[in-house]
Amino acid sequence: MKTNYTFLLFSLLVMVYSCAKETAEIIPPDPEIDTWVLAQEYNQNLSSVSEGWIVKYQQKEESEVYTVYMKFNTDNTMSILSDYPAMEYLKEQTHVNYSLTGFLNTELTLDTYCVWHKMYDDFGGPYKFIITRQANGNYLLQPKDQTVPQNYELVKATPGAMAELEANITKQKEIVKAKDKIRQIRNILIHFTSTEDSCYFSNILLTGEIQMQGAVSFDTDNNLLQVIYRDATKQLITLSENYEITEEGITLENPMSFLGKEVSEFKLKKKEGSHDIEITAAGKGISGQLLHAKTPGVVPYPDIAKHYTTTASWCPLFTCKGETLGPVYRQFNESATYGSFTIFVDYFGYNGWYINGPATNEYSWFYETFSILNEYTVRYTSGGVSRPDTYPDISPLRDLLHQEDGYIVLYKKEKYNDSDLGSIILMDPNSNSNQFIIRVTNRTDNKSFWDSIQWNNVAYAE
Numbered sequence: 370m371k372t373n374y375t376f377l378l379f380s381l382l383v384m385v386y387s388c389a390k391e392t393a394e395i396i397p398p399d400p401e402i403d404t405w406v407l408a409q410e411y412n413q414n415l416s417s418v419s420e421g422w423i424v425k426y427q428q429k430e431e432s433e434v435y436t437v438y439m440k441f442n443t444d445n446t447m448s449i450l451s452d453y454p455a456m457e458y459l460k461e462q463t464h465v466n467y468s469l470t471g472f473l474n475t476e477l478t479l480d481t482y483c484v485w486h487k488m489y490d491d492f493g494g495p496y497k498f499i500i501t502r503q504a505n506g507n508y509l510l511q512p513k514d515q516t517v518p519q520n521y522e523l524v525k526a527t528p529g530a531m532a533e534l535e536a537n538i539t540k541q542k543e544i545v546k547a548k549d550k551i552r553q554i555r556n557i558l559i560h561f562t563s564t565e566d567s568c569y570f571s572n573i574l575l576t577g578e579i580q581m582q583g584a585v586s587f588d589t590d591n592n593l594l595q596v597i598y599r600d601a602t603k604q605l606i607t608l609s610e611n612y613e614i615t616e617e618g619i620t621l622e623n624p625m626s627f628l629g630k631e632v633s634e635f636k637l638k639k640k641e642g643s644h645d646i647e648i649t650a651a652g653k654g655i656s657g658q659l660l661h662a663k664t665p666g667v668v669p670y671p672d673i674a675k676h677y678t679t680t681a682s683w684c685p686l687f688t689c690k691g692e693t694l695g696p697v698y699r700q701f702n703e704s705a706t707y708g709s710f711t712i713f714v715d716y717f718g719y720n721g722w723y724i725n726g727p728a729t730n731e732y733s734w735f736y737e738t739f740s741i742l743n744e745y746t747v748r749y750t751s752g753g754v755s756r757p758d759t760y761p762d763i764s765p766l767r768d769l770l771h772q773e774d775g776y777i778v779l780y781k782k783e784k785y786n787d788s789d790l791g792s793i794i795l796m797d798p799n800s801n802s803n804q805f806i807i808r809v810t811n812r813t814d815n816k817s818f819w820d821s822i823q824w825n826n827v828a829y830a831e
Contacts, residue, residue, distance in 0.1 A: 403471070404471025404472060404473070404474060404475050405470070405471040405472075406471075407471055407475050408469040408470055408471040408475045408476075409469070411469055411475060411477075411500060411502065411508070412441070412443075412445070412469045413443075414502070415441040415469075415508070416441040416442055416443045418441070418525055420525060420526045420527075421438055421439060421440035421441070421448075421525075421526045422438070422439050422440070422441070422508075422523045422524065422525060422526060423436060423437070423438050423439075423523070423524055423525075423526045423530050423531075423534070424436075424437050424439070424510060424521050424522065424523045424524070425521065425522075426488070426494070426521055428488075428492060428493075428494060435451060435452055435453050435488070436451060436452050436530075436533070436534050436537060437449065437450075437451045437453075437484060437485070438450040438451065438526060438531070438534055439523075441467070445466060445467055445468060445469075446463075446464050446465060446466055446467070447465050447467055448461055448462065448463045448464075448465070449461070449462045449465050449483050449484055449485075450462070450534065450538070451484045451538075452534060452537035452538050452540075452541050453484050453487065453488060453541075454541045454544060454545050454548075455484075455487060455545065456542070456545045456546075456549070458483075458484040458487055459538050459541055459542050459545065462483050462484070464481070465479065465480075465481040465483045466479075466480040466481040467479050467480060467481075468480055469500070474499045474501075475499065475500050475501070476497065476498065476499055476500065476513065477497070477498045477499075477500040477510065478496065478497045478498075479496040479497075483496075494512075495512030495513065495514075497512070497513040497514065498510040498511060498512055498513060499511045499513055500523075503522075506525075507522050507523060507524045507525070508522070508523040509521070509522060509523070510522070510523055547616055550616035550617075551614050551615065551616055554614050554615070554616070554617075554618060554619070554637060555589065555614050557637060557639050557646060558587045558589050558614075558619075558637075559589050560644075561587065561644065561646055561659060561661070562586065562587045562589055564644050564661065570660070570661050570665060570666050570798075570801050571584065571585055571586055571587075571659065571660075571661065571666045572584055572585060572659065572660040572661075572665070572666040573585035573596060573598075573648075573657065573658075573659055573660070574657045574658045574659075574660055575627065575632075575648070575651060575655055575656075575657040576655075576656055576657050577654045577655045577656055577657075578630060578652070578653070578654040578655045579627050579628055579630050579632070579651075579655050580628075581598050581627050581628055582598065583596055583597050583598025583599070583668055584596065584597040584598070584665075584666035584667055584668045584828065585597075585659055585666065586666070591611075592611055592612050592613065592614070593609060593610070593611055593612070594609070594610050594611075594612050594619070594621070595607065595608065595609045596608045596609075596625060596627075597667075597668045597828050598627065598668060599668060599671065600628065601628065603671040603826075604826060605668065605825070605826050605827075605828055607828075608625045608626075610622055610623055610625055615634075617636045617637070617649075618634060618635045618636040618637035618648075618649075619634065619635050619637070620633065620634045621633050621634060630652070630655075631652070632651045632652050632655065633652065634650075634651065634652070635648050635650075635651050636648065636649045636650040636651070637649070637659075640658075643661070644661035645658055645659060645660055645661055646658065646659040665745065665777050665779065665796065665798070665801075667779060667828050667829045668828040669744070669745035669777065669778070669779060670745070670778075670779075670780055670822070670826065670827050671744065671826065672744045673744065673745050673778045673779070673780070674741045674742070674743065674744055674745055674746055674747045674778055675741060675744070676821075676822075677714065677747065677778045677793070678714060678715065678720070678739045678741065678747055679715055680714070680715060680817075680818040680821065681714065681715045681716055681814045681817070681818060682713070682714045682715070682716070682809070682814060682815050682818045683711060683713050683714075683716055683810075683812055683814055683815060684711065684712055684713075684714075684793060684807045684808055684809050684810060684815065685709055685710065685711050685712075685807070685808045685810060686698075686709075686710035686711065686712055686722075686805065686806075686807055686808075687785050687792065687806045687807060687808045688702075688806050689766075689769075689803075689804065689805055689806070690802060690803065690804045690806065691797065691800065691802040691803030691804060692802065692803070693769060693797075693800070693803050694769055694797075694803045694804065694805065697765050697766050697769060698766065700765075701763070701766055709724075709725045710722060710723075710724060710725075711723040711724075711725070712805075712807055716814070719734070719736055720736065720737045720738065720739055720752075721734060721735045721736040721737040721752060722734070722735040722737070722763070722767065723735075724763060732756070733754060733755055733756040733757075733763075734754065734755035734756070735751075735752075735754050735755075735763060735767060736752030736753045736754070736755075737749045737750065737751065737752055737767075737770075738750050738751075738752050740775075742774075742775045745777050745778060745779075746774075746775045746776065746777050746778070746798060747775050747776060747778060748771075748772075748773070748774075748775035748776075749767075749770045749771050749775070749776070750771060751767060751771060770795075770805070772797070774797075774798050774799060775798070776795040776796060776797060776798070776805070777794075777795070777796045777797075777798050778793065778794075778795060778796075779793070779794040779796060779829055780792075780793060780794075780822055780827055780829065781793070781794060781829050782824070784808075785806070785808050786808060786810075788810070788811050789808050789809055789810055789811065790809040790810070790811055790815060790816060790819040791809050791819060792806060792807060792808055792809055793806075793807040793809060794806055794807075795807065
């Protein structure tokens with residue numbers, strides 16, 4: 370009976386060892402040694418070395434080598450220090466729990482999240498080892514549950530090894546700081562381009578040796594910068610260039626030329642409490658800003674405000690977009706009281722709204738006056754009403770048009786009806802989501818107005 374039991378136990382050990390060998394060359398246990406007793410002995414030996422232990426870890430032959438220092442304590446905690454390039458692990462970790470146990474083999478397991486777990490998360494490094502004492506007093510660590518067998522030697526730390534580790538840590542801290550700065554710049558650009566107001570309002574303003582205002586966009590996936598601006602003759606210039614992110618900003622693969630001067634880099638700094646980015650330097654004597662929600666990043670048509678307010682047009686209001694304009698427009702548009710809204714400009718000498726009712730004799734004129742705030746922004750102010758008792762509740766929609774900062778005028782070739790010539794956008798300069806979208810219909814007066822636009826000089830984010 371004893372012989373059969375011994376044979377059964379031996380067969381079980383062989384079977385377990387054979388299964389384990391399929392994933393890694395596990396060191397077979399010595400049947401004469403109790404692994405639990407051995408684990409206690411290992412723990413006593415490891416914790417008795419006051420100078421601690423060092424292991425050099427390398428996942429693959431071509432991978433970087435990392436040094437990990439471990440100081441074992443008798444209460445099954447340890448201190449860990451490493452040169453792994455993550456700032457939080459380039460300083461000592463204390464009270465890291467570990468366990469030394471034995472069944473088929475003696476095993477060392479890191480129970481508290483530490484640099485070993487970080488390496489596991491990053492590239493599958495181990496935090497469980499089979500540990501075996503060597504004849505020279507060092508310990509062999511073999512990662513458990515790995516398909517490729519690897520052994521690492523745990524050796525007593527020497528002053529020279531610790532000095533080398535400290536030097537590596539200092540070097541890695543500088544590398545990590547540089548990477549963090551690059552990551553911060555990348556995040557600034559990603560946030561700038563992904564912010565809701567960036568669709569039309571990502572702008573560049575250069576001051577100093579270069580006086581230029583234009584539109585800027587960043588393709589952060591491909592590290593591509595595009596700048597659109599107007600030269601001294603107000604002709605549209607479009608520049609595109611790849612860039613490399615640096616610790617201070619971006620460096621262009623090839624310089625960009627603005628108004629005859631070259632710029633090869635932009636040093637950037639996030640402005641606190643704003644979506645804007647400060648350009649601290651773009652060459653000697655050049656600085657500026659990347660602006661949000663101030664002026665349209667689409668580089669408006671030259672003198673578009675004057676062009677818009679002095680050219681006769683008669684265009685239906687297609688829709689209003691944005692959290693402010695949208696709900697008010699829908700309220701009117703869904704009402705059976707109204708047939709259509711039309712915005713007229715310099716028509717019979719008047720500007721304003723024409724409201725058509727369901728019946729042909731139901732209409733009202735709402736007159737407006739213009740003031741030009743700058744070359745691309747107009748301000749509407751209220752005038753008289755031809756039939757004030759017909760549609761008195763149009764005032765909420767008109768009031769939204771009468772804001773102090775006015776509306777930016779933009780032209781588009783986009784048609785909302787097959788017979789249209791294109792469209793006009795009246796855009797809130799403080800929030801690009803708020804827009805009056807106006808259809809330019811194929812009328813004789815509209816066609817004359819539309820044909821006068823030099824489309825090769827129009828830049829709009831289609």
